[in-house]
Amino acid sequence: MAIRSEALRALVAAGASAEMLLAVIEADEKAAAAEVDAKTEKRRAQTAARVRKHRETHRNAGNGGNALPPVPSPDGPPPPPAPPPPPLNPSPTPGSDPDGSADDVGQAGAGAAEQARAFRRDLLTRGAALICANTGRSQRSALALIGHWLAIAQDEAVVVLGLIEDADGRELADFTSWVDRRLQARREAMGRRPDRGRPAQPAPTGLAARLIRQHAASQMGAYDVEPPAIDANDPDAGPGRGEDLGTPWQAGGASRPSDPLLRAAGQGGHDSRASSALRRRRAA
Structure with a gap:
């Protein structure tokens, strides 16, 4: 308390002298600081005890008969959790007959649906409690985070609950980001993201297929041999079937290459030196 x-x-x-007044003021300040420190330590101890009690309670809830004895809390026992409300309009059992009996398929479907509802109830109660204990979030914030994770996991509550329990056993500092990264990696591994690229196109037919084949044949080498003529009975020939016109200079569509280039490409061409040698041999 301040003087x-x-x-x-x-x-x-x-x-009293100035030194005496200064000593009195310093003693009063030290007493006030000690009182504040004592209150802070007491509050921290109470918070740690509540968190430890919360973790022990929900960790033992999943062990069945192997639950550890509860640790007494300085604040008294917490109130019991409220049971989840029953569904207003329960869905009928799929595959049931009009007389009320159900076949094997209907019973299996009903069992799977009941198991999924049980996992979802555990996620909204025990999973939310584990999130609150590990992150310090409120109940409303924990439920909102569970909804976000269910959207990533394609509404599979058992997957989200399993990751929450795994993270609780590890006692991680980044509890939320650890679970979020595992869910994102699972979604990418399953390939459930929509393909935003261009869809696969069917193979071309008709005139387009013929032009593609001719272009591929023309890329075999520099002024390579002429591409084969299109067969009139080829189903991919399309409406443009007919004889092949060959290379552009043979059809008159472009200028004729030089003789050395034609000889190098195997297309013939006039060789003046070879002609002169041939004339000399004939004259001799």
């Missing part, structure tokens, strides 16, 4: 001004005036009236 009052009346006490200081009384000390001054009594003839």
Whole structure:
């Protein structure tokens, strides 16, 4: 408690020196700081005890008969959790007959649906409690986080609950980001993201297929041999069937390459040196 001004005036009236007043003020400040530190330590101890109690309670809830004895809390036992409300309009058992009986397929479907509902109830109760204990979130914030994770996991509550329990056993510092990364990696591994690229196109037919084949044949080498003529009975020939016109200079569509280039490409061409040698041999 801070020293009052009346006490200081009384000390001054009594003839106290400045050193005495300074010592009194310092002692009062130290006492106030010690009181604040004591309150802070007490609050931290109570918070740690509540968190430890919460973790022990929900960890033992999943062990069945192997539950450990509860640790007494300084604040008293917590109130029991409220049971989940029953569904207003329960869905009928799929595959049931009009007389009320159900076949094997209907019973299997009903069992799977009941198991899925049980996992979802556990996720909304025990999973939310584990999130609150590990992250310090409120109940409403934990339920909102569970909804976000269910959207990533394609509404599979058992997957989300399993990751929450795994993260609780590891006692991670980044509890939320650890679960989120595992769910994102699972979604990418399963390939459930829609393909935003261009869809696969069917193979071309008709005139387009013929042009593609001719272009591929023309890329075999520089001025390579002429591509084969299109067969009139080829189903891919399309409406443009007919004889092949060969290379552009044979059809008159472009200028004729030089003779050395034609000889190098195997297309013939006039060789003046070879002609001169042939004439000399004939003259001899």
